Amino acid sequence: MADIVASSAAARASGRTSLHKVMQRKSTIAFLMALPLILMIFILVAYPAGYAIWLSMLNKSMTKFVGFGNFDFLFKRATFWEIVLQSCIFAITAVIFKAIIGFVVAHFVNNIPTKGQRKWRGMLLVPWVIPAAMSTLSWLWLFDPSYSAFNWIFVHLGLPKISWLGEAGWARFSVILVNVWIGAPFFLIMYLAALKSVPEQLYEAASIDGATWWQRIWFVTLPMMRNIIAITILFSTIVTFANFDIVRVLTAGGPLTATHVFATWAFKVGIESGDIPLGATVSLFMVPILAVAATFILRDISKRGSEV
Template sequence: MAISANEQTLVLDSPSASSQRWRRRFGPDLDGYNFILPAAIIMICLVVYPFLLALYYSVSDKLIGHESHFVKPLWDNFLYIITVDDIFRQTLKNTLIFATVSVVLKMVFGLGAALLLQRAARLKRFFRGSILIPFIAPTGLTTLGWWLIFDPTYSHINWVLANVWPLSLFGLGPYQWLGNPTLALISVILVNFWRGMPFFAITLFAGLMSIPEQLYEAADTDGATTARKFWHITLPLLRPVMAVVILFSTIFTLADFNIVFVLTRGGPMNSTHLFATYSFTVGILNHEIGLGAAISLFLFPILLLVVIFQLRMVRKDADYGG
């Protein structure tokens, strides 16, 4: 039976024919686009849009409850916080010290914990699970616990220094852990280290487990000491994992908010303000959204430099390994 021209047109224009032409044009990649579409929508709504909004606010005079207008020149907010705002310069110094010391401590002790986990024969499952508790526990609750530890009235640390032998012989304390600028910065670094070190330990432990045992056996045959095996086998093969974990930890540490806000709220005397807490104070508490957005965006070039440096290290290690 012959098919008329109208019927042919209906067949060609049917949904199935259209989908087939669409699939032929885009090929097998169409399924991939469908899979990433939900994640892309979430990223646009929760990352791209807030970032673009922050860019707009950073070049405006936005105040809470008021209309916003572009400032002239557009970089006026950035110029103000760089040249006039002394607290911002203190915040920049605090952030660099906080991030550098915290990441170095987490790297050193995390690697040590990973090596201990690798060698733990008894109760290894217990230790591998319990070391994650600081990392998976709610930040607000654990930080409140640390606040009680540092509180001058109920401080467990001051009690130990005053009553436990032989520390009591030295007459140490009581200290204002959160009332002294230097001790307050040390305290927030300590809490960040305590919370983030398990992330290093577990990730580096996974990297250690991926190193072939035959390499250590060959080194033993050649009479290599434990130190030489660590420097010439363990560390070189762990470098890609270390680069990635340092990258993520640096990003999380630079953007830390909860620990500092719960313990000190940036005080005393702005000695513990980070970019996140100071931008929140200026933008939300002081209602100056424009300046707060400009302060928060100063974190972007720092993170960008860290990401570029770490990715270059990862690529270099990958090329070396290849």
């Protein structure tokens, strides 16, 4: 903004020069209006992303170029492969459950009379609205080893107590549960919007043909919602794969390294242990999955762009 004013003022001062003419051109003004955005993207996103690749090829004190030394080092460590596995299990399981729960609840909300839907939708979206770090704290307290409110219920039902965050298996289950709790409402909202856009006539036609409710979902609802389902799952995969808050607050990767995902381990190695190049290397392993998801999303967007 200031640039435009300053440069056009300067142009005016030096008389009606060719610079002035250039400044008056629509595309120049447009470019200047987008300039803050371009600068921000290049300095704070594109450059750091490229810099991460450079960092991953340095040694710990960042004095020597080691090529793929850091990658080589990681590939030989069993912990690294555990984290790859845990990241994949975490992301895939969480996304599947979020998608299923979101789909089912969206149908229930869509079933009830329209005037009640707003209220239910409002209540069910609350987990998404609360900052993840805050709500994870309440889960941490629900999972507390000695005062767990869940275990209190379990004991009263005659079930054994569970060490929610203390045992590797249960800790893995817990981080996924919290992730599903936070993320499912997002799917619910997206699916509900999609469900509303399916024309009523299609269901009527299906019913006249004698379709059961299951066939109506399989042959009418799902195909009509295919785009939204795909894009929501892709978005969610990216966010879940890069998740940090939940694991960090709930278990900080523990017990031992059982629940670490790429992001939390990169933080531990890069910031807490001070090995910046190794941390950068770990975080780079998120790139392949992000690239695949991004390609699909972009393809979908350009496809829809050409339809319009």
